[in-house]
Each structure stands twice: as structure tokens, then as C-alpha cells.
Amino acid sequence: MGDGFYVFDMARGALRRQLLGFPLLLAFLAAPPRTHAPLRAALIGIAVLTVVFLLGVTAYVWGEIAPILNPALAPADAPRMAILAAEPLHPAVAQLVLLGRYAGMSIAPLLAAILVWAAVNPQGAAEMFAKQEEP
16 A cells, blocks of 8 residues: 655645745835834744745645545546545535635735734834825
């Protein structure tokens, strides 16, 4: 049988989408008004976005494997990729995994960058979200 390992290839586009938070955070940190501790802000941002990236990759892989673990989620014309050795993944859990894949790919990296910037630069966030008075 197998040795228990499964190598999963990811497209470069998928990895790039999950890394979009890094340049967005850099752009926000470089824009005025800047924080008083830019190195600290950058280190915090890199740490948080790295965790979000790792969670996003995990969600992406689980989202790709969910149709294998529950064949009912696979398209009708898709070839059968594996024979399950256990019960299929519960449909609600499989749908939750697919939603997590979407959030990890499209929402979490960008939202995390904005929230980290707002946390490390409260003055900039206050100016961005302040109401503009009409002349």
C-alpha cells in the first residue's frame, strides 16, 4: 500500500492570491500618516499575515480534498480519484470546508492586512474612517 504521505501541488496563482495581504499591508504602512514604530508594525504584520497564510493554505488543501472525502460534492463528470476507506465526510462539514477555502483564498488575507494596519496605526485608521465634513 502507500506510505501514508500525500503530496499536494498548488498552482502559483492560488499561492499568490493568499500572499496579497503582504503588499497591501506594506502599502498601508508606507502611506501617511505613518506609525511611530514602523519596524514593530512590520514585524507584527508579517507574523499575523504568516499565520493567516498558513491557515489559508490549510483551508485551500482541505477544500480541494473535500470532494474526495465526500464524493457527493464532486462534479458528476469528474473521474473517481480515490476509494474511501472510511465513511464519507459529513455534507455539512464538507460544505464548511469549502466555505473555509473560499474565505482563506479571497477574504482573510486582505481583511487581515487591513485589520493589522488599523491595530498598529490607530492614528491612520482614525483619519481613514473619520467622517469628512462637507464644505
